[in-house]
Amino acid sequence: MIKAVLLLILVLVAMSSTFGKYIPKTGKRIPQTLSRGWGDQLIWAQTYEEALYWSRSRNKPLMVLFHLEDCPHSQALRKVFSDNEIQKTLDEDFIVLNLVYETTDKHLSQDGQYVPRIIFVDPTMTVRGDIIGPYANRMYAYEPNDLKLLLSNMQKAKKLLKSEL
């Protein structure tokens, strides 16, 4: 009974909050999230500048993920990305940023601007070009079967270049 009342209140609040608000001609849209489906529970940075600032100030490595919503390879990787250990590690030990648009920083596209592409950056703002996936022609690409390598690469990235003494 209490649940039903709560549900009713929820529905009323949801209804009332739509009154007087702009609705596009093409119909109501679902608000875009910063996660874009790569982990709704992670706290995503919005821009590379923001991510670098967080990484430096919190002394945590940064993971930059380039992807495209319409790319089947990105979609396939996204499915396995919800893996509990990946999400937990990223949430607790990393700053995370996902981008669908390239930055002007060429250090993030050392061997091209393909997607999906995962690049780690040290809190010293050094791009970890040495942390690579299994493909020689696209060094920062991962496929769904490469989850274990991705996890071990995260462990590598966690060993900071300049550890605090």
Place this chain on the structure above:
Amino acid sequence: MIKAVLLLILVLVAMSSTFGKYIPKTGKRIPQTLSRGWGDQLIWAQTYEEALYWSRSRNKPLMVLFHLEDCPHSQALRKVFSDNEIQKTLDEDFIVLNLVYETTDKHLSQDGQYVPRIIFVDPTMTVRGDIIGPYANRMYAYEPNDLKLLLSNMQKAKKLLKSEL
């Protein structure tokens, strides 16, 4: 009755979709949106580079809004920003970007990095330094009472510097 069944299905789907998914120790979080409360129905660009690209390719002016979630002036402006005409104009005629972190582009902080601050950019990638609010010391600031000026500034920004012939 049909509504009740639909609601039940919705609840079941919502429940099932949380199984096996990562939940932070501190409890489940609400996914961050790109709108950050400035218009859930607008299609926000994520980064300045992305916004400039959209602006050029769609030949629409860009509105860049700098704000901070904890800033009372930003919060006050955000409340009136839900105005129907503002939202409709932005949705139909503008590319929109809101940022809580400064970019490296100094053209966007011609008279300082204060918030809230609204800057228009022409599709030619020219920052419209001439479109200003009513305050001499913070030229791109607006307060809740300045909604009419903001709307007329939007009309100014819609007159593109280089119109198609």
